[in-house]
Amino acid sequence: MLTAYFGDMPEAIYHTSVYFRNVYKEQWITSPFGVEVIKDVDKSDVISANAINSPVLGVISPEQLSGGVKTLLLIRYDSSHIFNASTCGDNCAKWILQMAKGKKIVINLRHLMDFGEGEFKIKVMNTNKIVKNMAELVREAGEFV
């Protein structure tokens, strides 16, 4: 299940792009998950661990991926830290929910990410309550952002 702490969380990694630059592993990029999120969010194709073909920028390095993709990869492959997922746009929300299926994922959100119109399960760590849709999430977590 997805657990989210809303608002300021000093122990969370805030500047995810810098952290990514210094810790990412090449296999994150070429993993099926990496290939899929890079295609979906950045509309880019993974050529190799160090080369990604962007329709706008041409061939780029992993360091030039969007902040959202970098944070998704960190959440997926580094479970020892909590990351600031407000570096992710709403187009990353479905990937966060997907990662949390059958696995405990903890993130820090400093805004109300839009998780869509469907049903989901998110534990708001600030209050320990579980919310099941956006209306409940906004009411439960809005006070903390």
Add this chain to the structure above:
Amino acid sequence: MKGIQHIEVSNRKVRFKFDLYRNITIVRGDSGTGKTTLYNMIADYTRLGTASGVNIVSQKPCVALMDLDWQNQLMHLSDSIVFIDEGSNYITKKEFAEAIRHTDNYYVIFNREGLHELPYSVEEIYRIKTSGKFHSFEKLFKAGKGHIYSAKHSTKKFSCEYILTEDSNSGYEFYCHYFEGKNVHCETSRSNSAIFRWLNEHKADRVLVIADGAAFGSEMDRIMKLQASAPDQIRVCLPESFEWLILKSGIISKNQTASMLEEANILIDSAVYFSWENYFESVLIHITAGTPFHYQKKKINAVYLIKENSRKIMLEMIEALPEELRANE
């Protein structure tokens, strides 16, 4: 700095074109739209100038603010357009707001957080729109008739039991007087940031929120999401400010106010006015001083409560009012 700033940033692969209208511009939106690319291009130009290969067209210097060194860097910046990356957590702090308050720079901030210390306008929140290699800014929130902002339109005829303002001084007094006897309660949350809590505590009630759009940007995301979850119960009306409504109403000589409103972009100096609401308040106090219309923030001058005058003040947002409240006019 004053005026609209037109900016073009390009390299061989991408071109960004956008205009900045006020001292603080916020850019958010989906991942992968080019925010990081734009910031990195400005950062490259800051380090290396034209030798970076980045081309910038701007009347003013464009500079990227670099992380830990921000205070020192800011001290040496003047009359510049300052770009701030989303990983910069100092922008959420009071120290940052204080540091930029009296500077004559414009700021472009890439961030999805509310940033409650910064008084930015609901009109200056953008996402990046992309068409091939061309990128531009697109407003995230657009006003409808009567300065109504909605994330989701109501399917029912709107009616309300409460008018909620963030103002607890003149504006609040004015609205209380205007809506007296009209079967609606007038309440104040006393601050922008308390509006969300007030609405959350009044889940079952139908509420028209009236707040100053010029400084409501930090609340916009959560209030619009709350509105989307209860579109039949919450309506949000955001004129620039209460003082702007008075200036716009024509009660005070139009000769004096028209150009001040129409040319606000050109007249408002970011070093003097942190937010446009400060400018409209200052102008209103200044031009009414020594006249029967003398305005003060703390207590409303009774002249504005005279029915003919209050009607003119409300005219700008009459379409935000439920029909039953308009019908009483």
